[in-house]
Amino acid sequence: MKITQHATETTLTLALNGELDASSSVLLDNELSKPEILRTQKVLIDCQQLNYISSAGLGVFISHLQTFQDANVKLVFFNMQEKVRNVFEILGLDSLMTIVPSEADAAAV
Amino acid sequence: MEHAIRISCTRRNLKVVRDFVGEYLAGQQLSEVLVNQLILAVDEVVANFIIHANAENEKQFLDVRVKVLNREFGFEIEDGTPSTYSPGSYQEPDLREFVRVGKKGGVGMMLVNRIMDRVEYSTVGEHTICRLYKTLT
Numbered sequence: 001m002k003i004t005q006h007a008t009e010t011t012l013t014l015a016l017n018g019e020l021d022a023s024s025s026v027l028l029d030n031e032l033s034k035p036e037i038l039r040t041q042k043v044l045i046d047c048q049q050l051n052y053i054s055s056a057g058l059g060v061f062i063s064h065l066q067t068f069q070d071a072n073v074k075l076v077f078f079n080m081q082e083k084v085r086n087v088f089e090i091l092g093l094d095s096l097m098t099i100v101p102s103e104a105d106a107a108a109v
Numbered sequence: 110m111e112h113a114i115r116i117s118c119t120r121r122n123l124k125v126v127r128d129f130v131g132e133y134l135a136g137q138q139l140s141e142v143l144v145n146q147l148i149l150a151v152d153e154v155v156a157n158f159i160i161h162a163n164a165e166n167e168k169q170f171l172d173v174r175v176k177v178l179n180r181e182f183g184f185e186i187e188d189g190t191p192s193t194y195s196p197g198s199y200q201e202p203d204l205r206e207f208v209r210v211g212k213k214g215g216v217g218m219m220l221v222n223r224i225m226d227r228v229e230y231s232t233v234g235e236h237t238i239c240r241l242y243k244t245l246t
Contacts, residue, residue: 019127022156023120029213052127052145054152055217062204063213083145090146090223091216096208 001027010041011107017049020057028057032064038071044106048079053087061097074098078106113174116155118163126155126173130184133175137182139245147243150224151184153217154239158188162237184241191235 001024002017014031018024037043045061061075068075077099080088088094100106114129116122130151134144155171163169174185199222202215222228227242 019124021120021123021127021152022160023123052148054123054149054156055214055220056156058216059213062207062216063211065208066211083142086142086145087149087220090220091204093204096204 001025003027003031005031007040011044012037012040012042013044013046015046015049019052020050020060021052021054022056025054025056025060029060029063032060038067038073040073042074042076042106042109043068044103045075045077046079046103047077047081047084050081050084053084058087058091058093062093065097074109076100076106076109078103111174111176113172115170115172117167118159118165118169118171119167120156120159120165122159123152123156127152129173130175134182137177143245146224147182147184150221150241150243151186153221154184154186154241157217158186158237158239162188162190180246181242181244186239186241188237188239189235191232191237 001020004015004017006013006015016028020028065075075097077097078101080099085094085099088097088099098109100109112133114126116125127148130148131144134147151173155173158171159165170189172187176183176185199218201219204216207215221241225241225243229240231238
């Protein structure tokens with residue numbers, strides 16, 4: 001799992017590359033746990049190169065969602081592959097989290 | 110025809126098992142979404158055995174077997190330790206509550222149960238075996 005960051009004044013974009021499982025999810029958890037992330041307005045997760053996600057990866061997002069909402073930080077996923085989106089849908093997480101098709105859609109949220 | 114692999118109990122081997130299952134399913138003319146679901150179900154059970162049942166002790170091993178018969182896909186994960194997991198007490202978690210309290214774990218078996226038709230745990234001597242089944246038409 002490789003995580004590439006791009007930050008603007010209001011938005012932090014994390015591009016995930018690889019497989020997010022019980023072995024690699026700690027990397028993402030570390031990124032989302034940084035205190036400065038709560039000072040941004042939006043966290044965009046670029047999933048184009050995210051080839052796999054297990055419950056451990058989902059758990060990282062679940063565990064941070066309320067903290068983000070409390071801090072008025074929007075968490076938005078975009079460019080998600082169908083097989084990865086399906087995993088969110090199996091649990092109904094697509095109704096608890098914001099998943100949009102493209103980066104332009106994510107910017108407009 | 111049965112395909113099998115033995116791995117030691119380290120998280121690094123999760124990828125090894127996913128590749129093993131994926132390579133087998135690649136020849137079964139299934140959609141990418143379905144292949145991913147089956148890989149995920151096996152991955153979740155294997156992760157539970159590695160992390161919870163064996164505390165990531167690399168001296169312990171798991172055997173993973175894949176079998177297909179009449180479009181029923183069967184996956185067997187055998188652990189050399191007695192089970193501490195009790196599927197009889199399993200209840201679907203409330204995801205909104207998980208979000209509210211910031212819970213990190215606990216949705217793995219929810220995925221497995223929603224993906225597979227049958228999930229069976231049994232104990233043979235000191236060994237615990239989890240069998241997952243899904244029939245595709």
